[in-house]
Amino acid sequence: MSLPPLALARPATVAAATELLRRDGARALAGGQSLVPLLAARLTPAPTLLVDLGALPGLDAIARDDDGWLRIGALARQRAAERSPLVAAHAPLLAQALALVGHPSTRNRGTVVGSVAHADPAAELPAVAVALDGVAVVAGPGGARRETPVAALIAGPGRTTLAPGELIAELRLAPAAAGERQVWLEFAPRRFDLPLVGAAVRLAADGDARLTLAGYAEAPLDARLGPLGRPALEQADDGGGPARRSRALDRAAATAAVERLLAAHPPRDDARAPAALRRRLARTLALRALAKAAADA
Amino acid sequence: MPDPREPATTHEIELTVDATTRRLTVEARETLAEALRERCDALGVRIGCGEGHCGACTVDLDGATARACTVLAVQADGAAVRTVESLAGPGEPLAPLQRAFREQHALQCGFCTAGMLMSAEELLRERPRADDDEIRAALSGNLCRCTGYQGILRAVRAARDER
Numbered sequence: 001m002s003l004p005p006l007a008l009a010r011p012a013t014v015a016a017a018t019e020l021l022r023r024d025g026a027r028a029l030a031g032g033q034s035l036v037p038l039l040a041a042r043l044t045p046a047p048t049l050l051v052d053l054g055a056l057p058g059l060d061a062i063a064r065d066d067d068g069w070l071r072i073g074a075l076a077r078q079r080a081a082e083r084s085p086l087v088a089a090h091a092p093l094l095a096q097a098l099a100l101v102g103h104p105s106t107r108n109r110g111t112v113v114g115s116v117a118h119a120d121p122a123a124e125l126p127a128v129a130v131a132l133d134g135v136a137v138v139a140g141p142g143g144a145r146r147e148t149p150v151a152a153l154i155a156g157p158g159r160t161t162l163a164p165g166e167l168i169a170e171l172r173l174a175p176a177a178a179g180e181r182q183v184w185l186e187f188a189p190r191r192f193d194l195p196l197v198g199a200a201v202r203l204a205a206d207g208d209a210r211l212t213l214a215g216y217a218e219a220p221l222d223a224r225l226g227p228l229g230r231p232a233l234e235q236a237d238d239g240g241g242p243a244r245r246s247r248a249l250d251r252a253a254a255t256a257a258v259e260r261l262l263a264a265h266p267p268r269d270d271a272r273a274p275a276a277l278r279r280r281l282a283r284t285l286a287l288r289a290l291a292k293a294a295a296d297a
Numbered sequence: 298m299p300d301p302r303e304p305a306t307t308h309e310i311e312l313t314v315d316a317t318t319r320r321l322t323v324e325a326r327e328t329l330a331e332a333l334r335e336r337c338d339a340l341g342v343r344i345g346c347g348e349g350h351c352g353a354c355t356v357d358l359d360g361a362t363a364r365a366c367t368v369l370a371v372q373a374d375g376a377a378v379r380t381v382e383s384l385a386g387p388g389e390p391l392a393p394l395q396r397a398f399r400e401q402h403a404l405q406c407g408f409c410t411a412g413m414l415m416s417a418e419e420l421l422r423e424r425p426r427a428d429d430d431e432i433r434a435a436l437s438g439n440l441c442r443c444t445g446y447q448g449i450l451r452a453v454r455a456a457r458d459e460r
Contacts, residue, residue, distance in 0.1 A: 001326055002347045007304040008325035008371055016302065029369075036328070036367045037349030049304050050325065054372055079361065103438025105352065105416060108361040109368060192437040 022165035033110035093182035127214035179205025199285035203293035249294035310374035330365035352439035355412035381411035403452035405443035
């Protein structure tokens, strides 16, 4: 068999799952689309116990809180989020990125939260979660519950600050503000492969811009670029349709801000891509994404 | 029967494979692809890389495609699995999609074909008017080392247009 010998449990409650996850060599299994291939290729130290979260009830919801934030349960599949009207309406960045995560057959199984917890530096979803001010609702032994920003959760490649016994029960994402534009762009040598670099842009109605990069550093690189555009102006549509918002991107300011950010943070350099290529891809993708966000009307 | 909630290296599961219900004792580390081939004689499921790269083992799991080598057999407890054998039974004429693959030379060695068919079937079920870009995206997780993909694209287009 492909996988190394191990034991597996399918707890029926979050409390039982957290108790099992306290054991030495225990590891949580959700959709398995990152973990099972790694285990089959023997590229990760074999856990002695897989705690399959798949039987936990009520964790597959995609919903909206009273305060407007999106709630994505630990077992919500990427495919469900991709097709969710709530995600399309309130987190267009996530919807755009999901279309490029893996393939239909992997999105059918893989979970949004699992990908965030896997913390692959090149993956789309950890960067998207950071860009959307994601907060992980963490369940721990003894019914403990805490909330932590995803930016603080991700400690490095494949590493999180989760303690033994803890699991992410739910991910909360900030909804897009009125008039905000969100754009995800990425470059992969082959489409649908893990990108070398991905860029998330949030452009506020007042021209304030934020950039989050996947694949560039050891963890998502998240920065506010400041005001890069003139505030949105209401314009009459040529066809006499509803008023259209348009804004002009200050290209010189955008270029300067992106270059300043990249100069302050050295890119990763590994077998997939040298640092110089990552820097160039990041610059190009960031400026294209900013331009697209400004142009989208 | 052992309690699946407790850690164990073997588990008992029940699943439906191409409309036949199976009760199996599987290893915790056993993939669905391995269980289908070795315990259910579902030899239409091909194991190419066994590591989630090639898509040859793609099956329908509860109505949506999955790579059977990236799903543990235990995770498929209670599920309904459809393999390529479900498209046309023994002695039955080929399904339109299968016929299109033959007519359009969409296979040479055939090792990837079962997975290609399952991915293409899901696409045409969900998007009966899929355009080329959607076909390419739907088949992006299925590698073929023989054909160069053009025959496969022609076959899916032909099956789409026949509907």
